[in-house]
Structures are given as C-alpha cells and as structure tokens.
Amino acid sequence: MLPAKEQKNFFAFVDASQKLAKATDSDALLVLLERELNWARLSKKTANLEVLVVATHSEQVYQSAIEAEVKSVLLESPIIDPRDQLAQAVLASVAEAHMKSGSKLIALFDSSGDGDAVDTITAFSLTEKLGRLTARDLRQLKTNVPLETLKVVVDLAVAIGREGREGKPIGTMFVVGDHRKVLEQSRPGGYDSVKGYNRKDRSLHDGKTREGIKEVAQLDGMFIVSADGTVEASARIIDTPPVEITMTKGLGSRHFAGAAISKNTKAIAVVVSQSSGTVRIFQDGEVVLRIEPLQRAAMKWKKPVQTSAVPPETPPEA
Ligand SMILES: Nc1ncnc2c1ncn2[C@@H]1O[C@H](COP(=O)(O)OP(=O)(O)OP(=O)(O)O)[C@@H](O)[C@H]1O
Numbered sequence: 001m002l003p004a005k006e007q008k009n010f011f012a013f014v015d016a017s018q019k020l021a022k023a024t025d026s027d028a029l030l031v032l033l034e035r036e037l038n039w040a041r042l043s044k045k046t047a048n049l050e051v052l053v054v055a056t057h058s059e060q061v062y063q064s065a066i067e068a069e070v071k072s073v074l075l076e077s078p079i080i081d082p083r084d085q086l087a088q089a090v091l092a093s094v095a096e097a098h099m100k101s102g103s104k105l106i107a108l109f110d111s112s113g114d115g116d117a118v119d120t121i122t123a124f125s126l127t128e129k130l131g132r133l134t135a136r137d138l139r140q141l142k143t144n145v146p147l148e149t150l151k152v153v154v155d156l157a158v159a160i161g162r163e164g165r166e167g168k169p170i171g172t173m174f175v176v177g178d179h180r181k182v183l184e185q186s187r188p189g190g191y192d193s194v195k196g197y198n199r200k201d202r203s204l205h206d207g208k209t210r211e212g213i214k215e216v217a218q219l220d221g222m223f224i225v226s227a228d229g230t231v232e233a234s235a236r237i238i239d240t241p242p243v244e245i246t247m248t249k250g251l252g253s254r255h256f257a258g259a260a261i262s263k264n265t266k267a268i269a270v271v272v273s274q275s276s277g278t279v280r281i282f283q284d285g286e287v288v289l290r291i292e293p294l295q296r297a298a299m300k301w302k303k304p305v306q307t308s309a310v311p312p313e314t315p316p317e318a
Contacts, residue, residue, distance in 0.1 A: 258280070
C-alpha cells in the first residue's frame, strides 16, 4: 500500500486530472500503478470519468483493484522503462476493450521509474496515439525484416482477423524473415497453394496476392514469408525444438508454435487468433505487440509525431 504522504500527492494529481479532463474534453483516466492505494477514494474522486488502473508490476495491485470494483488490467510482462509502460498500457486498455478507440484520455504515471506513485500527467487522443504506437513499435523491433514488409503482413493479418471468410472467423499465422531456417524448422501440413508461382506473383506487396492469401488463410498451418515480403510456402506446420515459453492463459497450439519459432529463429511470427480475431506479434518467444479487433479502425501507418502533451516514446519490450 502506498504510504499516506504519497497517497496525498497522488490524489493531488487526480484532482489535476479532473481539471485537465474538463479542459481537454476527455472522458477517461488511465492510472499506471506499481502499488495499491485507497481505491474507494479513487472511485469517489473520479465518478465522472471512465477509470482504468493499469497494474504495471504486480498482480496483487490488479487483484485488489478488481476486488474494489475498479476496472484494471495487468501488463502481460513487467516493463522497466516508464515510457514503454505507458505505450503498453494504452495497448492493453484497448486490448481488454476498456477504452474505445475514439476516446480522449488523461494518463497518470511515474515517468521517473523510481517507484513514485505518479509524477506525470498527460492528455492524448487514443486514436492518434494508437496510430503512432503501431508504426513506431514495428519500426523499433530489432529485426532484419524491413518495416515495409512488417506493415504489409500485419495489415493483412489484421484484415483477416477482422473480416474472416464467408462470415466465419479464421485464424492463421505468418512467419516473416529468416525464411530458410523457418523452412527447416517446419514441415508441409497440406496443399501448398503458392507452389509453382513465380516470385512476383507471391509478393505480398501486390494486392492480388494478398486477396489470394486471404482465400487460403483458412487452411491449416502457416505462411512463410521472406524479408522482402514474398510468400515462400503455405500450409506449413511448425516443428521446432521445444523451448521454455510463458504464455497468456487461453492461448493454444497456434500461439505456442508462433512463440517457439520466433524464439528459435530470427523470424517474427504474426498470429491471428481464430477465437478472438486478435493479432499478436511474437519476437524472441514473446508478444511484442497485440492488436485487437476494436483497435483496427484506428490503425494508421504514419511517421510518429511528437506532441507536447505526450512524453517521448520507445517501444514496449513485451
Ligand atoms: N505447429 C503449428 N504450426 C502451424 N500451425 C499450427 C501449429 N499448431 C497449431 N496450428 C494451427 O492452429 C490451429 C489450432 O489452433 P488452437 O486452437 O490449438 O490454437 P490457439 O493458439 O488457441 O489459436 P486460436 O486462438 O486461433 O484458436 C490448427 O488448426 C493449426 O492450423
């Protein structure tokens, strides 16, 4: 529990966020917290706002907020850099469907990283921030895969998750980059629909190819995509040596396989969940970015633009 003096400071920030919310026409408050506090007081002081507590480090903070009937999310894995925490908190808030993509938000967070409850207040539009986050996060992934290829694959995955096929949701996976090693660590799982086509016709930079891929995405297995965006093979089953992976509850064999291949090779796995439509991007065995169906309308690919209200951003690590 936060000591009394720090709680006093914290609630001064809450009062300030009320004023800022009014001035900026914001309707929601995101509070990033490392420690528990007086939840009843928080609820009372923020009755006019949609409040979401983002537990940055501890499941206990998340649990106690939930028990006090304060909406909360727990970041999937601890992130040390406070700027990354805010980025991840924004993604998590949309992922858990707590925030609508058009919301205007106030966020309270500790930018010093020294364990203070809160030392920074910021106001931003969720739509704009999501657009910036996604482009920036992908750009910063430490990978040899060019951003243009990642963009085209992620946009295709998002479209597949959103549209499904013939009214039915479908799940699939694209494994991008390091394609020779990925070929070695996978086996055919069915008819390879790209076999025999020339490279140009297998390029995902071509709209016709993307439409064709959507048609066959419902088949079992995954697509192997080289760094330049060419589909090297389809309907492949990942068969990679076992690795130790921590996975969010509810994710099954497709996601495990994606995480494992991203751990055992330099490839990035882009996985579309059939059950939720969520797209997860795995690198080195971990989810580095998650895109939810709700968020999709807000996806824009553009250069990050710094605004004075938002602190400098670096990509989330998980
Ligand atoms: N090793 C693998 N390589 C490629 N694809 C796989 C692999 N294992 C499972 N899949 C794909 O995942 C499908 C089964 O998904 P399952 O429900 O077990 O996973 P999940 O991670 O819960 O994904 P979803 O959220 O889409 O249901 C299979 O039909 C197959 O197409």
